[in-house]
Amino acid sequence: MSKEKSENESSTSTETLLLPQDVLLSAGVHIGTRIKTKDMEPFIYKVRSDGLFVLDIKKIDERIRIATKFLSRFDPPKIVATAVRLYAREPVRKFCEITGATPVIGRFIPGLLSNPYYPGRIEPDVMLVSDPRADSQAVKEATSIGIPIVALCSTDNDFTNIDLVIPTNNKGRRALAVIYWLLARQLLRERNEIPPDGDIPLSIEDFEVKLTERFHHR
């Protein structure tokens, strides 16, 4: 069924993407894993001959638009964005800088949302997670306090407790930078803080984790 498809086509191609397709493809936002969950099936474009499942670029683009429309309805600081994994940290930090969302970087401390006696407790109205598996504690707490969850999901994630899925490579360094940069820009566009074709003052590179960071604690 997908035999004829090359990696550089999308399932449909007439509409304009938020970023040129070659930028998205070269960042590998469409690259999944060798595991495919049933939940993610509708977002999968094909399986490569080496067994890697590949996401549909068009659907990634669509869901970024949908998610930001939804997020634009919330008070900026009431959006909490989480990043346990290293490569998600700088993207989430920059996303929050640009959009006014509240970052939770690194380990998600149990009780941060759910323990009324925890002094640093925050009370967000919506959560954006980088990976439901890596950020499982965040998902658990958001679920327990009943706030909606938007999640970046790769081919191996399932949707339990996730309200809105953004299919994407949620593990790659460059892919995460591109996705959070796109989410930040689109969110400001949806809020009318910048024009519909406006840009943000940071580049995709600014959103990327610098490789030296691996050796520091920040």
Place this chain on the structure above:
Amino acid sequence: MSKEKSENESSTSTETLLLPQDVLLSAGVHIGTRIKTKDMEPFIYKVRSDGLFVLDIKKIDERIRIATKFLSRFDPPKIVATAVRLYAREPVRKFCEITGATPVIGRFIPGLLSNPYYPGRIEPDVMLVSDPRADSQAVKEATSIGIPIVALCSTDNDFTNIDLVIPTNNKGRRALAVIYWLLARQLLRERNEIPPDGDIPLSIEDFEVKLTERFHHR
């Protein structure tokens, strides 16, 4: 695991619901079917001794809020609401009357969205479907033109091509009236057309299919 749960409790109970729990329960919005899909598992509260799967009232309420937040971002006439099944027709008609959405009642004519040569073609930006299975033609066309789909889903639906799920009994006459009434009211609240605790000028009864309608063609 769910042995101790009575039908009249929700999984959590501290928050305020959009309608009193007894109103929701007596309308049967939580009543599913004897089939459970894996997709719907997170929304299922328990299985009754007669094998009927029951939805979590709290999650129904949460998703109505999420879906209306999302829908409130669209130009009212650019929201298309579909109802193939009889019991969904009057609720959808009234929902559209109140919210300015565009109704497609009864059979969904192939090409209505996707055929550029079809004279009655409409060009919505988002779709609300009453049941992804009964409204499968609508889902197919919305998917082909790439607009987001919000769907009422019961325990037996799967999420293929659905962007945002509202778990609910999507077959009962009274349940559908209650859900579309709630969606209409919440959508106007989200748009600030009525105050946060404001009401709409129609009652739940007004949203119900009258049983005599079964014998007419309208």
